[in-house]
Amino acid sequence: MIRQDLKYSVGDGAAFGLMVGMGETYLPAFVLAIGLGELVSGMIGSLPLFLGGILQLISPWAIRKIGSHKNWVVACSLVQALMFVPLIFAACRGTLGTFEVVLIASLYWGTSLATGPAWNTWIGTLVPVRVRSKYFASRTRISQACVFIGFIAAGLSLQYASQQNRLLTAFAILFSVAGICRLISSYMLARQREPFPIPAGMVRRPITQTCRDLTEGPGGRLLMFLVATQAAVQMSGPYFTPFMLNNLKFSYLQFVSLIAVAFLARIFALPVWGRLAHRVGAMRLLWIGALGIAPVSLGWTFSQNYYWLMTIQLYSGAVWAAYELAFFLLLFESIPEQQRTGLLTVYNLINVTAWVCGALVGGLLLYSMNTSFNAYLILFALSGLGRFLALLLLTRIPHLVVASSEIGMRTVAVRPNGANLDAPVLPSMPDQTDEESVRNEVALTA
Template identity: 55%
Template sequence: MRLNDCLTPAATAIRRKAASSRELRSNLRASWGDGVAFGGMVGFGETYLAAFVLAAGLGELTAGLVGSVPLIAGGVMQMVSPLLIRRLHSHKRWVVLCALVQAAVFAPLGYAAWQGSISAPAVLILATLYWASGLATGPAWNTWIGTLVPPGVRPRFFALRTRASQAAVFLAFLAGGITLQLAGGGPHLMTAYAALFAIAGGCRLVSAWYLYRHTEPSPMPASMRNISWRELLGQLRSGNGGRLLLYLVAVQAAVQVSGPYFTPFMFRKLELNYGEYVALIGVAYLAKVIALPWWGSMAHKVGAQRLLWIGGAGIAPVAAAWMVSGNLAWLLTVQVLSGVAWAAYELAFFLLFFEAIAPEERTSMLTLYNLINTAAWVAGALGGGAILFLTDASHAGYLIVFAASSFFRALALLLLARLPAIEAEGEEIGLRTLSVRPNAASLDAPVLPSLPSQAE
């Protein structure tokens, strides 16, 4: 006779509860480890890709486009990922597979840095693979993690996980910048880039290992609906989500007119060193991270819609502020203000956009949001690139790009004025930092289970 056969029903229930508690703690630790390791990859790797392109001598336009155009591949991959997930019969398998592919991208990048050269088509292809494999995991990961973290612990857990991941991004970015500064501008610089890409790939492998350690009690959750594109677009047309999404498209396109070109401007026109470059990006990201919880509290008092107005108006002038002076103290001030404004904008937008969408439909809506968002990134980047191409990437050309970006950001506020009143519960939400950008417009994705109406 087995021991389990001798247990009373009460004792069996206690054992099952204890086992379930151990499994939950294991999943939470694994998710925490994944978030920290993923943050390390972002800080050591993708954040320095544009600077690497410049160091490899590929030119300012290529450096700008490599951080923007490849993103559309990720948006497109999300359209086909539901079909591939059904073929694999598992969200976990899909997420782990994509994580391994993303980690593998750093191998040829590191080798190219070690050799000291890479072609423009090669770096664009590698960046495309990076974003295709990275963004393709987003909706699947949100669905999967929502089955593992109980509603009662979601707000606190995802808030702490977000901060740990953000700390990893910041510390990795800081360590990478110090490494490049110490390497100097000689032959050791490309060796330093090779080391950074190797560490970034290793971080993503650790992330994939932690993802593999997660359990998957519901490989294909019955509560999740696969909604057709026609139905999703119909919901957007009939509700407030469509107007919000239109505002997002306008803002992101306006932001990306200048966004991808701050790095070449800093290195080629302002002739900053890596220490100054890291300082400017680091203070903006740090200001954004610190401001997020504070804006979450403010959203309770003033409402998410008013917070969106504060953020939308705040991000409008920051690009044009770079036209005023190249003084480092001035630019640091601009970056801090930019980070605070972007924190308000992103938090308010996510709270409002997903408020009116049923929880079981949010994963499908996130897929549509990411596709439209990345398309706006590419459209804006191509517009800014065209201006620089026509002006031979001159200093005056960059100033035109910055002015145009701020003008169109301000113009987008007219779309926000057409938005009717929306009630949304305001509080801090979980975020995944996918990329850090020089003007604080980092690419962040919401953790859907952390949204207020899903955390009850």
């Protein structure tokens, strides 16, 4: 039975990955294609994230009312799949209002973020402790491979459709396939067992208490660094798509290849960084990643030569993998395993809030400079400067020693600048604060 559950979970991860690669990743490009403009294209990849982060806060209440993590995850996944339906109709009509696209994307992200903490709790009751590390590493790679396949297939389809003057038809087809993939993912989720709908001993803390846990001690300083870095990154991050498609006039093939290079670099670099973290520690790896991502956006100001940007993207994907792995290891090291799902909910909200604040500042700057070519270059330079300034906050974090290795990841969104939205698979992380809870969980899953 366990083996069958694990196979269905891999199927869910694969179908979800295809949806990510074909669907939401291309929403900013779709917004440009229907004529909503560069600023809306940039904001559609960020503003709905904040609204989604707010909506996900109802998930603990909803889970208690439903009495099941599984049922909540399946319900949210079905709603997320349905969000592609209005996008399909919009592509067929060739028109969609700004309010409508923001609402659709917000509901998409609300249901997406709401599934994360609940799914982590549920999958933790299914996967035996002794196989978690190997299983989640394998599941992550399969899911990421499907993200890549979906992304490349969609990009090639758009390239062909643009040459045939049937771009919106291609978007309608892609959104249809993405929605079907999410429905398949929902089916795979529904086929898995739920041994413990509400696991015994599960800690339910008020959000205010979880916030205090996060902000006290080293965790608070780490979060301050996250907020500053994320805000600086997202000043420019959402606007790479309109810059490439509208200003540089890149083809969809060039656009896709630049993002694909960064994504592949992340995939291949992650296990390498995991081994390095095991030797030198997560704190040193965080410094490597933070220093590495600081100059990335500056590289776009030196030259817009396609092959130069390919090099920048390759570098960006590799250093973002180091930054993300180290940050997750350090953030969750002081939180007992049974409290981590609540922490993930709050982390999601803080992360997307910083994301949106940065995007709003960047959008205002672009608007004030009439979204000119030079405005983008200034924005990229300011984003790089902000990342360097955020390093000052990193110096205030005391050296932390944690168990460090590769962990499972869920790629929730792919972004052009390499700063993808990933979520850690919490059961793949060792419980570094409460050995007794690990022993209890082993007995639970035996």
